Amino acid sequence: MPNDIVSNFRIRRENERIFAGTSELQELSGVQSASFSYSSQLFNSKTLGSKNNRLIKTYSGPKIGSASLDSIITSEDFFLQFTGENPTNIFLVNEKNSSEAFQSFYSGYLVSHSVSCSINSFATSNSTFEIVGDIGNIDTEDNNILLNAINFINSGDTSGPDFKIPTYGSIDVNFDDFSSDRVQSFDIQYTINRNYRYGVGESFGASHVPFSIKTNYPIEVDVSISLELDQYSGRHLAESLCNNNFSNSSIVLRDCEDDSEIARYSFENIYFVAENLSLDVENNLVAELNYKAWIFQ
Amino acid sequence: MPVYFDNIDLRVNETGLICDSISLSSSNQVSEAYQIGRVGNASFSINGPVTKELSASFFLNPRNDPIFEIVENYKNNLFREDFHGELIQLTNLSGEFFLDSLSFEITPNEPIKCSAAFSCYGELSGEIVDIASKNQIDYSIAHAWATKVNKGTRNNTILNLSYSVSFDWSPIYILGQKEPVNIHCNKMMEDIDFSILEYTGIEYSGGNFLSELIDNDYLEIYDFDIYCQSGDQHQAHYTRRFSISDPLIQSSSLNCPIDDFSITNIKIKQFF
Numbered sequence: 001m002p003n004d005i006v007s008n009f010r011i012r013r014e015n016e017r018i019f020a021g022t023s024e025l026q027e028l029s030g031v032q033s034a035s036f037s038y039s040s041q042l043f044n045s046k047t048l049g050s051k052n053n054r055l056i057k058t059y060s061g062p063k064i065g066s067a068s069l070d071s072i073i074t075s076e077d078f079f080l081q082f083t084g085e086n087p088t089n090i091f092l093v094n095e096k097n098s099s100e101a102f103q104s105f106y107s108g109y110l111v112s113h114s115v116s117c118s119i120n121s122f123a124t125s126n127s128t129f130e131i132v133g134d135i136g137n138i139d140t141e142d143n144n145i146l147l148n149a150i151n152f153i154n155s156g157d158t159s160g161p162d163f164k165i166p167t168y169g170s171i172d173v174n175f176d177d178f179s180s181d182r183v184q185s186f187d188i189q190y191t192i193n194r195n196y197r198y199g200v201g202e203s204f205g206a207s208h209v210p211f212s213i214k215t216n217y218p219i220e221v222d223v224s225i226s227l228e229l230d231q232y233s234g235r236h237l238a239e240s241l242c243n244n245n246f247s248n249s250s251i252v253l254r255d256c257e258d259d260s261e262i263a264r265y266s267f268e269n270i271y272f273v274a275e276n277l278s279l280d281v282e283n284n285l286v287a288e289l290n291y292k293a294w295i296f297q
Numbered sequence: 298m299p300v301y302f303d304n305i306d307l308r309v310n311e312t313g314l315i316c317d318s319i320s321l322s323s324s325n326q327v328s329e330a331y332q333i334g335r336v337g338n339a340s341f342s343i344n345g346p347v348t349k350e351l352s353a354s355f356f357l358n359p360r361n362d363p364i365f366e367i368v369e370n371y372k373n374n375l376f377r378e379d380f381h382g383e384l385i386q387l388t389n390l391s392g393e394f395f396l397d398s399l400s401f402e403i404t405p406n407e408p409i410k411c412s413a414a415f416s417c418y419g420e421l422s423g424e425i426v427d428i429a430s431k432n433q434i435d436y437s438i439a440h441a442w443a444t445k446v447n448k449g450t451r452n453n454t455i456l457n458l459s460y461s462v463s464f465d466w467s468p469i470y471i472l473g474q475k476e477p478v479n480i481h482c483n484k485m486m487e488d489i490d491f492s493i494l495e496y497t498g499i500e501y502s503g504g505n506f507l508s509e510l511i512d513n514d515y516l517e518i519y520d521f522d523i524y525c526q527s528g529d530q531h532q533a534h535y536t537r538r539f540s541i542s543d544p545l546i547q548s549s550s551l552n553c554p555i556d557d558f559s560i561t562n563i564k565i566k567q568f569f
Contacts, residue, residue, distance in 0.1 A: 032416050041406075045301070045317065045356070046303075046316050046317075047316055047355075048302050048303075048305040048306070048307065048316045048317065048318070048319060049302075049303065049304065049305050049306035049307070049313065049316070049430040050303055050315075050430070056436070056438060057438075058356070058408040058438040058440060059405055059406075059408070059440065059442070060406070060408060061406055061407070062405070062406045063406075102509055127360070147508060169538050193556070195556060197456070197555060197557075197558065198405030198406055198456075199402075199405060199454040199455055199456055200405055200441055200444055200446055200455045200456065200457060200458050200491075201441075201444050201445045201446035201455065208406065208442055210452055212558070214558075216556040236517075
């Protein structure tokens with residue numbers, strides 16, 4: 001009896017399924033945590049001659065929601081494809097065979113995406129979205145975008161997506177800047193700036209969405225690599241402005257079992273920008289090297 | 298007696314405004330008087346009457362805004378001889394003021410705020426006192442979400458829009474009397490400033506370009522309420538409508554910022 005009471009009131013991870021995509025949503029694997037949030041821009045304005053019960057309530061600012069997903073990278077780095085102009089739509093159900101979204105959003109734009117991995121951990125990603133469409137418990141009947149996810153759920157297929165996993169032993173880090181040094185960890189951070197434009201009178205009687213959404217290129221990429229030194233000789237500040245450009249650098253994630261490629265992060269031109277050397281009595285000498293690259297349209 | 302902000306009421310023709318700032322200033326027009334053969338200032342010279350100016354910043358209340366009523370009234374009776382000012386009361390201080398200017402700006406996703414300036418050419422009576430607010434404001438807040446620009450067949454997106462109207466008053470003084478015997482309106486001027494994405498320059502001197510941009514143009518500001526899924530709550534019961542199709546172009550400037558569209562800012566002007 002107590003078990004029934006408990007199970008009736010919990011939404012457990014084994015019943016949750018997350019679908020994402022632009023037009024054809026696919027089920028995600030490896031999601032560790034997700035958060036969806038929105039808030040109305042209601043504000044109270046004190047005015048002259050007003051008592052507390054006569055605050056002026058109105059709205060200031062665009063309606064923008066936000067979402068964040070932390071994932072272990074399995075099979076692919078799914079959200080990397082959304083650094084461009086395509087919006088992301090996400091659909092979350094809380095019953096395995098239910099096609100009613102518990103939580104969803106549409107017209108979400110990726111604004112930051114990071115990938116990291118270190119010794120003794122999985123490669124993980126974090127993706128953050130700004131949502132200019134709608135977010136929350138949206139009526140799925142009104143939304144064609146979510147239709148194929150609903151059809152997929154209705155098909156009864158609960159096998160889940162392919163599951164390939166890279167571990168720290170199956171990651172290639174190829175930088176001209178160093179070769180045999182022991183890479184301890186890496187972190188890649190994509191920052192995507194979006195420009196949402198709203199017009200006067202454009203949203204009258206509508207849901208106040210922007211009439212234009214542009215991506216402000218280039219996308220800035222910050223790469224940080226931590227390595228135990230072997231052959232890397234280090235630089236000095238005066239030299240850091242010269243010979244700081246490296247081509248054809250890449251980080252490749254491979255499946256730990258069959259060595260097939262899961263994700264590749266390639267940089268035609270990447271620039272060394274910072275170095276942080278740290279040493280202490282209990283650890284080997286470690287250098288953290290920071291690079292910057294830009295992705296153009 | 299000190300007066301806390303929650304007891305400062307501004308009423309125009311007995312209707313309260315939703316103000317977030319008010320300024321009332323009075324100044325003497327004093328200048329020095331020097332005299333040849335004498336060291337230092339001989340006296341002061343009074344060059345004119347005491348000027349009293351009141352300005353206020355307030356939320357536009359399309360349901361019940363007294364200042365837009367004044368503008369309409371002035372527009373319709375612009376050149377009459379016997380203009381009277383408007384009764385303005387600041388708590389218990391009151392006087393007859395003439396509207397110098399009114400302006401507002403519509404920015405997407407923001408409530409619409411106005412500012413107005415008045416001049417008083419007569420005496421003020423009463424005083425600022427700390428009494429409970431008398432305002433019974435039947436308020437709603439105009440908002441860009443409840444604003445409609447009728448663009449006819451054109452489809453230019455307006456990014457923001459500001460409107461201002463100003464009046465040039467001419468008080469008539471006679472010798473032996475401190476207050477003007479009459480006040481005329483010399484002219485009224487409307488300025489509309491808006492930004493669009495399509496470039497439109499001035500084609501010829503004095504060109505009325507608006508027909509090229511927007512036709513049958515007017516701006517409507519609706520009583521604002523939360524829009525819910527069913528039914529349009531922006532009903533036209535409380536609407537302010539402004540024509541923006543008649544004036545002549547004053548300037549057109551194209552700006553090309555980084556990480557944004559090229560934006561043409563257009564200023565138009567109309568004299569009455």
